[in-house]
Amino acid sequence: MAGIADVARAAGVSKATASRALTGSGYVSEPTKARVQEAAAKLGYVASTAAVSLATGKTKNVGVVMPYVNRWFFAEVLDGIQDALLRHGYDLTLYDARPGTEGRVRVFDEFLARKRFDGLIAVGLEPSDNELDRLIAIGRPLVSVVGVSGTTSVIALDDVNAARRATEHLLDLGHTNIAFVGGGVEGGAHVDGIRLEGYEATMADAGLPACHVPSPASLPGGYAASVDLLGDVRRRPTGIVATCDEVAIGAIIAARRLGLPVPSSLSVVGIDNHEYAEMFSLTTLEQSPREQGVHAAELLLQRFRDPDAPVVEMRLQATLIVRNSTAPPAGIPSAAAGVATTRSVP
Amino acid sequence: MAGIADVARAAGVSKATASRALTGSGYVSEPTKARVQEAAAKLGYVASTAAVSLATGKTKNVGVVMPYVNRWFFAEVLDGIQDALLRHGYDLTLYDARPGTEGRVRVFDEFLARKRFDGLIAVGLEPSDNELDRLIAIGRPLVSVVGVSGTTSVIALDDVNAARRATEHLLDLGHTNIAFVGGGVEGGAHVDGIRLEGYEATMADAGLPACHVPSPASLPGGYAASVDLLGDVRRRPTGIVATCDEVAIGAIIAARRLGLPVPSSLSVVGIDNHEYAEMFSLTTLEQSPREQGVHAAELLLQRFRDPDAPVVEMRLQATLIVRNSTAPPAGIPSAAAGVATTRSVP
C-alpha cells in the first residue's frame, strides 16, 4: 500500500506539497503538481479514507435511513440517491430501520451515533419523537424524503393534491360512486392517510359521499380489499381511487377475476406510475421516486457547501397519465373519453 | 464531542487504560473498567470510526456491489445482508454497478479502490475479466452471490437443478409440449441462460423437443413474450417453464387475457417464490434470496475471523411449492393432480 509519503519521495517533494498537489488546495507550481500526480498514478496511490476523515473531519459519505429497501418506492428513491451521490464522489451507507424491529433501535442508538457520514437522508422514516430527537442530536445535515415537515428539509409528493386530482379525474368522467382503497390499516404508512383525506375533501366538495376501503399498500392487499368491495353488488362503485399503483393493479386484477371489465364497468386510478402501470394500462398520477432521491441527495450536497442554507420544503406535483383503466361510467358517453389513451400534462 | 481523552480524565485513568477498558482488550481491573464505562456513558462517548480505522486497519464496514437495487431479487438479498451485518455491528456501504453505465466504471476505478470496507459482497455482478481482476486486486475477502465460481466464495441457487425440477414437475403431470420463457435477450442475466440449459437437458432426457421463447426477466417482458407465444395456436404449448416468477406471472396474465384458463388449458411454473406468487397461485421453485444474503454476510464475517478459511461454494437447492397454476394437460386426469394445492418438499 503506497502512502502519500511514498508518493512524496518518488516525486522529490515533501508530504505537505504532495498533499496539496493531490487535493488541489494551496499553492503548488504546475510542474511539481504534474510530477506528484504522475508519481501517484505510477504507484497506484489511493488516499486512506480513514486518515482523510480523521484529518479533515469529512467522510465523503452519506447515510441513508429507510424502513424498507425491498419496496418499489424505497428502492427507486435509493437508486436515485445512489446515482446522484456517485456523480459527486460520495459513498452511501445504508441503514435499515424497519419499524418495530430490534434492529431499528440499534440503528438509532449505535449506528447513527457513530456518525460515519457527513449528512443523512431519511426516507419515509416516520420517526417517533424520540427518534427524531436523536436524528437532530447527531448534528449533521438532514434531508427527508416523504417526511413530516418542520425542522428538516423535506422532499415529497404533494399527496393531498395528487389524491384530489385522481378523484377529480373520475369526477370529470362523470363518476359519482367512487371508493378509495388503501390506508386505514395497522402499521400502514402515514401518506395513505393523507391521500385519503385528499380524496374525502374532494368528494365533500363535490357533495358526494365518500367510501373508504382499508387495505395494505401492496398488490395482494389491494386485490383482497377489492375482491371484498367489488364482490358486494350493493357496495360496488363505478370508480376506484387507489392509494398507490400496486393497490390499483390489485383492484384491476380483482375486477377481471370477477368478470368486471375495466374500464367499461369499473374505472381505476392509481398514484405512482409504477413500473407495471403501463402493462396494466393504468391511469395514474405519476410521482417519480427516483427523482425525489436525486433531489434529496443534491439538496444535501448543497448543504455541505453552504451549511447555513435555509431549510427547504419541496412539494412535488404529480403528473396525470391517462391510460386505459378509466372511462366514463356505463351509460354516460363523455367528451373526455375521446382522449383517454394519450398522455396529458397537468 | 467527547473524546477518549475526556473519558480518561473523567475516570481518572490514562487514555491507554480507557481504551483497553472500552475495547475489552488487555489487562484492566474490574473496578476501573466499570469506572471508565460509566464515565463514557455519562459523557455519551462514541469512538470516532475514522480514528479507530486508522489505528486498527479495520473499518467495521462491508461493501456490497450490485447492478440493481430496485429488482426483487437484489432488494431481497440486500435486505438479508443488511440484517445479518446489523446483528454483528457492521455497517454496509452500497455500490451500484449497473452494467454499461459510466457509474459502474467509476465504482470499480475509484470507489472500490478506496477500500472503505473490510470485505466485499458482490451480488449478481457478472464482472468482466478486467473487473474481476480489480476486485481481487483490492485484497479484501470477497463473497459472491450468484456469481461465477472459481477464485471466490460463492452462494447461489443450483439453477440447473431448479430448472430441471420445474420441467420435471410438468413432465410428471403428463405435459409433453413445454416451452421455456426467458433468457436469450440482449443484456439479460447469465442465470437465465443456465436455467435454459437445465430445461433443455431435461427435455432432451425425456426425448422431447425443446422450445425456447426469449424474454426479458420482468413481468412486462414475460407478458409480451407469452402473448406472442400463446397467440399463435400452432406454437402454443400446454406448459410453460418460466425463468423467474415475474415472467411466470406475466405468462399467467397473458393467458387470462387470451382466454386460456390456468391451469386447465395452460400450466405455468416459475422459479423464485416471489412475493406475488401466492396471489397468482403460482407453482414455483422457491429460492430465498434473503437467506442467500444472510449466508453471504455470515460467510464474510467468518472469513474476517479466520482469513485462511477455505473458499466455499454453496449451491442451494430450490424447494418446489405446488399451487394452482399447474395441472395435467387437458384430457389427462393424473393422480398427481390430487395434491396440487399443498406444499411439498423435495
Added chain:
DNA sequence: AGAGCGTGCGGAACCGCTTCCAGGAGTCAC
C-alpha cells in the same frame, strides 16, 4: 532472599493524512 511471572497501569509512538506556520525566492513600488 531473589528470581520469575501474572496483573494493572501510564507514557509515548504510531496509523496516514491535512494544514498551520515559517521561511525563501522573486517581483514590484516607493
Added chain:
DNA sequence: GTGACTCCTGGAAGCGGTTCCGCACGCTCT
C-alpha cells in the same frame, strides 16, 4: 535598498484512537 506582496515549499503539529513497551506491584517457587 527596503518593505510589501505573491508564489512556492518543507517541517511539524495535529486529528482520535490503539498498542507497544516499560515499570510497579504482589504473589509463588526454589
